[in-house]
Amino acid sequence: MSTPNTQMNGQSQDVAEQRRKELEQLFPGIFTETRNDKGELKITIDLERLKAELGEFTDIYDNRRERYGMDWPGKRDCLRLIQQPSTATLKPCRDESVDFDTTENLFIEGDNLEVLKLLQKSYYGKVKMIYIDPPYNTGKEFIYPDNFSESLDTYLQYAGLKDSEGRTFSTNTANEGRFHTKWLNMMYPRLYLARNLLREDGVIFISIDDNEVENLRRMCDEIFGEENQIACLVWEKGRKNDAKLFSVGHEYMLVYAKSSSILKEKNIVWREEKPGAKEIWEQYLLLRELRGGNDEAIESELQAWFAELPKSHPSKKWSRYKRIDKNGPWRDRDISWPGGGGPEYDVIHPVTKKPCVVPESGWRFANPDEMQRQIEAGLVQFRDDHTKPPFRKTHLRPISEELEDDSEDSGDDEGLATQVRGSCIYKQSQVAVKYLKGLMGAKLFNNPKDHVEIRRLIKYVCGEEGIVLDFFSGSGTTGESVAELAIKDSSDLKYILVQLPEPNSEKEKTGKAALKAGYSTIADISKDRLRKVYSGLEDEHGRREKQENKWGFKVLKLMKSNFKLWQAPTKDISDEELLQQMELNVDHIDPNASQEDLLYELLIKAGVMPTETLEQIELTGHKVFSVAEGTLLVHLEDDIDQALIDAVLAQAPSQFICLDKAFHGNDQLKTNAVKTFQAFNQGKEKIDQIDFKTV
Numbered sequence: 001m002s003t004p005n006t007q008m009n010g011q012s013q014d015v016a017e018q019r020r021k022e023l024e025q026l027f028p029g030i031f032t033e034t035r036n037d038k039g040e041l042k043i044t045i046d047l048e049r050l051k052a053e054l055g056e057f058t059d060i061y062d063n064r065r066e067r068y069g070m071d072w073p074g075k076r077d078c079l080r081l082i083q084q085p086s087t088a089t090l091k092p093c094r095d096e097s098v099d100f101d102t103t104e105n106l107f108i109e110g111d112n113l114e115v116l117k118l119l120q121k122s123y124y125g126k127v128k129m130i131y132i133d134p135p136y137n138t139g140k141e142f143i144y145p146d147n148f149s150e151s152l153d154t155y156l157q158y159a160g161l162k163d164s165e166g167r168t169f170s171t172n173t174a175n176e177g178r179f180h181t182k183w184l185n186m187m188y189p190r191l192y193l194a195r196n197l198l199r200e201d202g203v204i205f206i207s208i209d210d211n212e213v214e215n216l217r218r219m220c221d222e223i224f225g226e227e228n229q230i231a232c233l234v235w236e237k238g239r240k241n242d243a244k245l246f247s248v249g250h251e252y253m254l255v256y257a258k259s260s261s262i263l264k265e266k267n268i269v270w271r272e273e274k275p276g277a278k279e280i281w282e283q284y285l286l287l288r289e290l291r292g293g294n295d296e297a298i299e300s301e302l303q304a305w306f307a308e309l310p311k312s313h314p315s316k317k318w319s320r321y322k323r324i325d326k327n328g329p330w331r332d333r334d335i336s337w338p339g340g341g342g343p344e345y346d347v348i349h350p351v352t353k354k355p356c357v358v359p360e361s362g363w364r365f366a367n368p369d370e371m372q373r374q375i376e377a378g379l380v381q382f383r384d385d386h387t388k389p390p391f392r393k394t395h396l397r398p399i400s401e402e403l404e405d406d407s408e409d410s411g412d413d414e415g416l417a418t419q420v421r422g423s424c425i426y427k428q429s430q431v432a433v434k435y436l437k438g439l440m441g442a443k444l445f446n447n448p449k450d451h452v453e454i455r456r457l458i459k460y461v462c463g464e465e466g467i468v469l470d471f472f473s474g475s476g477t478t479g480e481s482v483a484e485l486a487i488k489d490s491s492d493l494k495y496i497l498v499q500l501p502e503p504n505s506e507k508e509k510t511g512k513a514a515l516k517a518g519y520s521t522i523a524d525i526s527k528d529r530l531r532k533v534y535s536g537l538e539d540e541h542g543r544r545e546k547q548e549n550k551w552g553f554k555v556l557k558l559m560k561s562n563f564k565l566w567q568a569p570t571k572d573i574s575d576e577e578l579l580q581q582m583e584l585n586v587d588h589i590d591p592n593a594s595q596e597d598l599l600y601e602l603l604i605k606a607g608v609m610p611t612e613t614l615e616q617i618e619l620t621g622h623k624v625f626s627v628a629e630g631t632l633l634v635h636l637e638d639d640i641d642q643a644l645i646d647a648v649l650a651q652a653p654s655q656f657i658c659l660d661k662a663f664h665g666n667d668q669l670k671t672n673a674v675k676t677f678q679a680f681n682q683g684k685e686k687i688d689q690i691d692f693k694t695v
Helices: 015-026 047-053 075-083 112-118 148-158 179-197 213-228 260-265 277-291 295-308 314-318 368-376 429-440 451-462 477-488 509-516 522-541 545-550 575-584 595-605 642-651 667-681
Strands: 031-035 041-045 088-092 106-109 127-132 198-208 229-236 250-257 323-325 328-333 391-395 424-426 465-470 492-499 554-560 614-619 622-627 632-635 655-658 691-694
Touching: 047 075, 075 179, 088 112, 088 595, 106 522, 112 179, 112 492, 112 554, 127 179, 127 451, 148 554, 179 198, 179 213, 198 213, 198 229, 198 260, 213 229, 213 250, 213 260, 250 260, 277 295, 277 314, 277 328, 295 323, 429 451, 429 522, 451 465, 451 477, 465 477, 477 492, 477 522, 477 545, 492 522, 595 632, 614 642, 622 642, 632 642, 642 667, 667 691
Parallel strands: 106 492, 106 554, 127 198, 127 465, 229 424, 465 492, 632 655, 655 691
Antiparallel strands: 031 041, 088 554, 198 250, 229 250, 323 328, 328 391, 614 622, 622 632
16 A cells, blocks of 8 residues: 555655656756766756756856757857847737737737747747748848847837847858858747747747758757657658759758657647548538438438549548448448457357357457457447457547557558658648739749648647747748638637748849738738738638637737836946936836737736737726736726725736826825735735736
8 A cells, every 4th residue: 555655666756856857848958968987978967057047147168078969159148148038018000900809819020039038928838839930041141130139129120110220130141150150049049938838738840941950950959858859841842853963842840849748648649631531521411410310321322422423532532431320431440450369259249149250360459358348339340140250340530549549550541531640741832832822913922831731730730729829920821821720620729920020122023022012021911911811711601700719810019118117227327317317217108108008018018918808997987908807907097096996906806007107106095005905915815816016
């Protein structure tokens, strides 16, 4: 008998090992291989690297033994940049949005490094899948800041929001000595921050070509953990006959899990329907509606439907699913042990009451109990008598993956009507080019990703729910993919797209076409693409009130904070200079900022999703924003009184935020407000307390 603090083997839990596992989940990059004095390899914790990840920087690359890992010039600055919080905000843009008030999708315009920092509080551990197609390191320019200390300022200069003097953008030509370094410095902090946003069962897909695939793999091994690599997919996009030696027509897609052990622990299996299976199921449902419980009639009419299909129809291949029972179309399968040498035991025929003939290879199921379980589930079909073995039923849609598991059937492509995907994707790149040209009316991108293939991947990994993030969204392929799945399949999928407002260039043919069509930036193209997609979906599927949150997207743009930040004075500042600095911060709110601008900045910095429900209510004559059905109350008017404080207490939100200037310097009123909330919170559980803040 075990005690509460022991495991079944009689030993207490290894606390140190448990802590190592927890540490590895949080900081996979700190575990490294070292070689001791005897030359033996050992996995150790890099304590200097752990300190760096916690913001305590030492000279982590000097005065220590050589270790296995990936280093490059600027890596330490990447770690510093990750630790530096963002002072920016996201400004709501109603005029550029679709269904601003109801949608749960986001389109964020701005530098994705700053945006990823801003999303850390509200989306930490909430994203199911990330797909990115980052700039490939081809020797051409890519427009991302190369100054680690001025990321936001550089972006704002680039976006035309500040004086352009001193703009520092990273060009990355092949003849520069830092060709790989600059690309790694751009990618590392973004991937590091992106990992934080993934759920425990989350997954990231990264498209890449030959130039950086090896560096990207090593970087991901460090950030996500080598043990969390799932696959390296190959996307074959076509052949170019003008190649001198080989036509390199493929790209790669690295796939990493947040935690492969969690995927295993939750028994997560990815499958997709084989082409044609969906149509059969839809025909079955139609016949079931027409014929009710008459399985024989449904069976007869389904077989007639199969016979009438043209040979090219994808459902024709599955015509063996022509039998019907209460669980839908099924086909017969062999009930013998794969490869021979299976168990032998009596299986009694239900009519003759005699043992059925045992298959030459033995029964498929290891023991009589499992065989009986299959029989009781209706998955064994007996013959007319006992002189022949029965056979198994395999349904088009299994009643249970456990009961109808065909994982041991190798080489048989006529198993269950779902399949695991292979590691190769075959799709001509020109298919996506032609599709996007048709949608937008001109060729605006040379190499857009294929939304049909991305849609398949998203459905394969996410199933029916989850948030999908793309922080190099480009033409908006990921957004279209999620929108179609959410509306056509009625799934609960949402997206967050992030795109730099990169100007379209007159020097490029596609850029010239975009400017002619009225798109000044790539972000403008992406937003208009999504508008056209929703317009098409509306024409095809109509608008359904219950699906309002699945339509449209909310545009937010990266901007400087609406609040002046207090700059800590230097040691040599004079009293007069300090007084001037304090006076500048008395009125610390941008006078041009609207209440909605302030509200969204407060939501983001309070860790509230900007897609939460918002409602403007009235309390004792004051307008108050109610967020997430009253969980958060925000008062942004210039006056406040005790009556409002009492009304807020009656609402009992989790948090109440108001402007400090609303007290108009009345220290007594402010002190009373603080004490009122303290008195309310006294003796209450933490979850029932109200967090009172002024800004």
